[in-house]
Amino acid sequence: MTTTVVLPKVPALGGLFARGAGLSLARRVRSGPTVLPDVEYVVRGVRASSDHLTEYQHLLGESASDALPAGFVHVLAFPVATALMVRSDFPLPLVGLVHVANRVTQHRPVLLTDALDVRATATDLRGHRSGTQVDLVTEVSVDGSVAWRGVSTYLARGVRLGGSGDEPATFVPPTPTGRWKLDGDIGRRYAAVSGDRNPIHLSALSAKALGFPRAIAHGMYTASRALADVGAGRGDAFEWSVEFVKPVLLPGTVTVRVAGSSEGFTFAGWDARSGKPHLTGSVTPLR
Amino acid sequence: MARPTTPTPEVRRAYVLGGNRIPFARAGGPYVRASNQDMLTAAIDGLVARYGLQGERIGEVAAGAVLKHSKDFNLTREAVLGSALSAETPAYDVQQACATGLETVVSLSNKIRLGQLESAIAGGVDSTSDAPIAVSNRLRRALLDLSRAKTVGQKLAAVAKIRPKDLAPVAPNTGEPRTHLSMGEHQALTTAQWEITQAAQDEVALASHQRLAAAYDSGFFDDLVTPFRGLTRDANLRADSSLEKLAKLKPAFGLGLDTPATMTAGNSTPLSDGASTVLLGSAEWAAAHDLVPLASLVDAEAGAVDFVHGDDGLLMAPAFAVPRLLARNGLTLDDLDYIEIHEAFAATVLTTLAAWESEEFGRTRLGLDGAFGTVDRAKLNVHGSSLAAGHPFAATGGRIVATISKELHRRKAASGSDAPVRALVSVCAAGGLGLTAILEAA
Amino acid sequence: MSDTYLNLVNSGFTKKVAKQLGLPQPSPLRRYEPGQPLLQGAVLVLGRGSESDALAGFLSSDWDLDVHRHATPGTRYSAVVLALTELTHPDQLSEPVLAVGAVLKELPKGARVVTVSRAPRADDAPAVAAARQGVDGLLRSLAKELRGGSTGNGVMLAAGVPVTAPSVVGALRFFLSTKSAFVDGQLLAVDSTAGTLPDDWAAPLAGRVAVVTGAARGIGASIADTLARDGATVVAVDVPAAGEQLVAVANRVRGTALQLDVTADDAGARILEHALQRHGRIDIVVHNAGITRDKLLANMTPDKWDSVLAVNIASQLRINEALLTSGDFTDAPRIVSLASTSGIAGNRGQTNYAASKGGVIGMVRATAPLLEAFGGTANAVAPGFIETEMTARIPAVTRQVARRLNSLQQGGQPVDVAETVAFLASPAAGGVVGRVLRVCGQNMVGQ
Structure with missing residues (x-):
């Protein structure tokens, strides 16, 4: 029987991270649970603010529509999933969890004026060649029907639950269609609109403390840039999936290709010098 | 192209009556202190002097600049007020990137064709030497917030948002806003896609220099160009250029992209400063002012490509617009006596020609039965083009229209026949835009 | 071009001193x-x-x-x-x-x-x-x-x-x-009773179309101004390189600018085409375009000699030929050509220039009879020392001496030459045939 936890409002990520960090430390000392809690977190009547939306659209290069970009819905809804991840009975430590993939299904536009009901669950705890993965599923409903559904896949490196997963496909850089020049402060700027103030994104100093040579770009920032580059061709309903391969160090330059395919659009971002990919993905219009 | 078209409605003709431009300078050259307004005014004044239009109330003057200061919101009108034209001459600004100049010719011609205007001056100007420098977005927003702030607290809060790096000025660049690739990098991708060699590009560049130099030497530009600031010919012109010299230049664009680099400073246009104007009028107005119609604007077609998603090269829009334009007018490439393709890069010309010669492109992208056609190189850019003259963005359309109109008139007069003499003008532009037009000798 | 000396001896203390010194x-x-x-x-x-x-x-x-x-x-x-x-x-x-x-x-x-x-x-x-x-x-x-x-x-x-x-x-x-x-x-x-007096002495050139070569600056620009003031429609001609100044002149006089190298083979045809096409007629041609390439004859080079002769006289002969054979230069036409006192009295270092300017004097004398049937004339104006950009480049002492070497003890202004040109171009001067009028303040040298 699934337990439903109804939160009065979307929690602030900052507090969740602090709590998650504490739990992670504790979990190093004693081993945690090996199954996912059978629980769903719910927040009802979430509303976006127009200033927040505008800030987001300007930063990502989205058109100034009153329909919420799929990445913006993620920004609004995902803290609910994070609340689930910082429960003491969640089997993986928040610190060190790596966002390796994200898949969003946008069934129909979510508007600025809509009241959003957010429901978050965790599913499919599974083994991977370098650790353990789990999917955080967030659904956003308007008037009782699901308009947006996001599946965020996280990897806990070194946490072994058995199983090996797939070997990564080799990446051959395609003909580019563009380039992102990412300033050193892009992590702080995306943190400001997303609330995700994970220290690995904020400054070289704070990133170093967590084992990165420099700050790294938010994965969802790069995925959302790619979605913005697809533009209006994605339509009102689409599936948007991305795999994050190698983090983008800041400041940095990502060479990108965002191009039409038989089903819709594919995109990739890579380091032109090394030829190594940062992210790959697709945007496929539905119906 | 199989699509239903309505024939161009019967309207009167609009004629090109002449033109004037200042020599194009290289950025940082003799026009380094000249503003867009200075240069446009000089170009208008030269036109006024050539055609005796002092104190004349022209129907309308339209011009524009790609790189424009915000203080120049009424650039063309200000230039008119500073010129020898009547101060009662109305004016408006146009901006369509590098197609600005040609668009002013097209839109003003259409007004004349409809009887809305009797006379007009089309034009364009650009200065990369006096380019506008803006403050950063963050500083701008903070300053605007500050100006709106009422309390000390609000003011402090606005100021506190400013970071030292926000104070760095922001200069314009030729980067595409959506792809952040420069125009040269975009063309480099297209160049590689169509497998255009550096040698082929250098040949286009050499022909441009040789033909422009020959035109100057023969006095062809005596009534098209008025010196400015001591410059009497286009500063970029290298009459002594050679394939050997061009071949020695190192690739300048496409570095860092995963495609072979073939584009050099020699086969790409330099950043330039300059201005051009074209005098347009109805037959009646021309007769009343003892002016000889040189050519008329038959039709025009704009195009655009989705370069953002890599469907086509950034500068390939004319490859699509021209087939539509010719089809609507029942013409083929063979019916044209002159073909003017703006040389943004030598490779731009060559990729356009290659696309038209490609069976596959013709079938899949143009919807034709096969290749669109082949351009006779002898008809192409007969008096040189932007590679030699330089390319002050908005000024290029006026340069081409004035030059080819004079040539059309000359050819027709020399032929002594009533057979139409036609020219195609094609200008590619930032944003994946292209503007093309057909001119016919009067 | 200001004459500081002239200003000094006409004001205050320095005026007194100059008088006492007999300057x-x-x-x-x-x-x-x-x-x-x-x-x-x-x-x-x-x-x-x-x-x-x-x-x-x-x-x-x-x-x-x-x-x-x-x-x-x-x-x-x-x-x-x-x-x-x-x-x-x-x-x-x-x-x-x-x-x-x-x-x-x-x-x-x-x-x-x-x-x-x-x-x-x-x-x-x-x-x-x-x-x-x-x-x-x-x-x-x-x-x-x-x-x-x-x-x-x-x-x-x-x-x-x-x-x-x-x-x-x-x-x-x-x-x-x-x-x-x-x-x-x-x-x-x-020489004759030809010519007509104007209805309005303030606009003796009303209705006339005048071409002025070398009109971009100096004497030529002043000629354009003066002919326009007298009512003429002016076609201002100069080499393409001088176009910027030419525009200023043409717009000032409300005429038209024609960028043209007068030494071009088709210069005459292009002048005729422009004047007839744009203004319907051509009545006055002022051959003002001229260059100097001074050198003692012993050091003279072919390019210095040839270019001066080509611009200063050969071009005029060729343009006149085109005018005379056109059939359009027939309504009391006027040719006024710029000679020089150097062409009359000679000047050291100016064999080429003096030959060309002497040539002008001969040319107008022989051209005038060809125009007489149409009530036309050809005459020359021979300036002496005129304050221009060209004479401003003469070394200071030489310049001071040159200025005083005439009865008026000063250099002339471009407008003085222009007024004389305007007079010879006017309908009233129809009886002056193939002559040279000096504008030199009665220079001590020459005739």
Whole structure:
């Protein structure tokens, strides 16, 4: 029987991270649970603010529509999933969890004026060649029907639950269609609109403390840039999936290709010098 | 192209009556202190002097600049007020990137064709030497917030948002806003896609220099160009250029992209400063002012490509617009006596020609039965083009229209026949835009 | 181009010093401005005979001047006209000339003395010829004695030309007016009764289309201004390289600019095409374009010699040929060509320039008869030292000396040349055929 936890409002990520960090430390000392809690977190009547939306659209290069970009819905809804991840009975430590993939299904536009009901669950705890993965599923409903559904896949490196997963496909850089020049402060700027103030994104100093040579770009920032580059061709309903391969160090330059395919659009971002990919993905219009 | 078209409605003709431009300078050259307004005014004044239009109330003057200061919101009108034209001459600004100049010719011609205007001056100007420098977005927003702030607290809060790096000025660049690739990098991708060699590009560049130099030497530009600031010919012109010299230049664009680099400073246009104007009028107005119609604007077609998603090269829009334009007018490439393709890069010309010669492109992208056609190189850019003259963005359309109109008139007069003499003008532009037009000798 | 010396000797302390030292005392010349009266005081017309009376009558009736036939004591005459056309013996000079002498000291600054006489001819009786030629020497000497910016010039009539012929009256008016401020000591021949007087002396070139070569700056620009002021529609021509200044001139005079190298083979055709196409006619061509490439002959190079000859004379011959054969240069056409005192008196280091300018004098003399059938003329203007960008480049000391080497003890202004060109281009000058008029302040050198 699934337990439903109804939160009065979307929690602030900052507090969740602090709590998650504490739990992670504790979990190093004693081993945690090996199954996912059978629980769903719910927040009802979430509303976006127009200033927040505008800030987001300007930063990502989205058109100034009153329909919420799929990445913006993620920004609004995902803290609910994070609340689930910082429960003491969640089997993986928040610190060190790596966002390796994200898949969003946008069934129909979510508007600025809509009241959003957010429901978050965790599913499919599974083994991977370098650790353990789990999917955080967030659904956003308007008037009782699901308009947006996001599946965020996280990897806990070194946490072994058995199983090996797939070997990564080799990446051959395609003909580019563009380039992102990412300033050193892009992590702080995306943190400001997303609330995700994970220290690995904020400054070289704070990133170093967590084992990165420099700050790294938010994965969802790069995925959302790619979605913005697809533009209006994605339509009102689409599936948007991305795999994050190698983090983008800041400041940095990502060479990108965002191009039409038989089903819709594919995109990739890579380091032109090394030829190594940062992210790959697709945007496929539905119906 | 199989699509239903309505024939161009019967309207009167609009004629090109002449033109004037200042020599194009290289950025940082003799026009380094000249503003867009200075240069446009000089170009208008030269036109006024050539055609005796002092104190004349022209129907309308339209011009524009790609790189424009915000203080120049009424650039063309200000230039008119500073010129020898009547101060009662109305004016408006146009901006369509590098197609600005040609668009002013097209839109003003259409007004004349409809009887809305009797006379007009089309034009364009650009200065990369006096380019506008803006403050950063963050500083701008903070300053605007500050100006709106009422309390000390609000003011402090606005100021506190400013970071030292926000104070760095922001200069314009030729980067595409959506792809952040420069125009040269975009063309480099297209160049590689169509497998255009550096040698082929250098040949286009050499022909441009040789033909422009020959035109100057023969006095062809005596009534098209008025010196400015001591410059009497286009500063970029290298009459002594050679394939050997061009071949020695190192690739300048496409570095860092995963495609072979073939584009050099020699086969790409330099950043330039300059201005051009074209005098347009109805037959009646021309007769009343003892002016000889040189050519008329038959039709025009704009195009655009989705370069953002890599469907086509950034500068390939004319490859699509021209087939539509010719089809609507029942013409083929063979019916044209002159073909003017703006040389943004030598490779731009060559990729356009290659696309038209490609069976596959013709079938899949143009919807034709096969290749669109082949351009006779002898008809192409007969008096040189932007590679030699330089390319002050908005000024290029006026340069081409004035030059080819004079040539059309000359050819027709020399032929002594009533057979139409036609020219195609094609200008590619930032944003994946292209503007093309057909001119016919009067 | 300012003349500092001229300014110094005409003001305050330095004026006094200059006078005590006996330095040259040039006087600022008064120039023409629209609306200016022809003369600012009475005119004394001396000389006996019916022609003398006719002239006095014309000045009084047609131009409404205050004409005196005898000097009235205490009157400061702004001009003296010596009507000497009826001289038959040198003895007859005495009375009128001494009468002039009596009023000279009372002349105001910028006064005018003009002789009207007949040109001596080989078939004149010796005494007649002596009297007529005597006027030449008299006038040139008298001009040298005048001070305060006053000038002396003469009109010299061919046989059969009445004193009221258009060109006599036109030349007399030009010499009396401030338009001839820097013309001094010159005798201008009137060869025929051709020419017409203008309806409006303020716009003698109304309805005429004039082409001015070398119009972008200096003397050429001033010629364009002056012809436009006199009512002409001006086609301003200069080399493409001078286009920027040419635009300023063309727009100032509300004419049209034609960028053209006059040495081009088709220069004449292009001038004709432009003038006819844009303005419907062509009446006046002023050959002003000219260059200097000074070098002692011993050091002369072919390019220096050839380019000067090509621009300064060969181009004019070719353009004139095109004009004459066009059939469109037939309504009292005027060619006015710029010669130079160097072409008359010679100048060290200017063999090429002087050859070209001497050539101009020969050219107009031979071209004028070809135009006579159409009521046309060709004449030359020979400037002396004129304050221009070109003379500003002469070394300072040489320049100071050159300026003072004339009766007016100063350099002329471009407008002085332009006024003379405008006069020769006017309908009234139709009787002046193939002549050279110097604008040199009576330079000491040459004829």
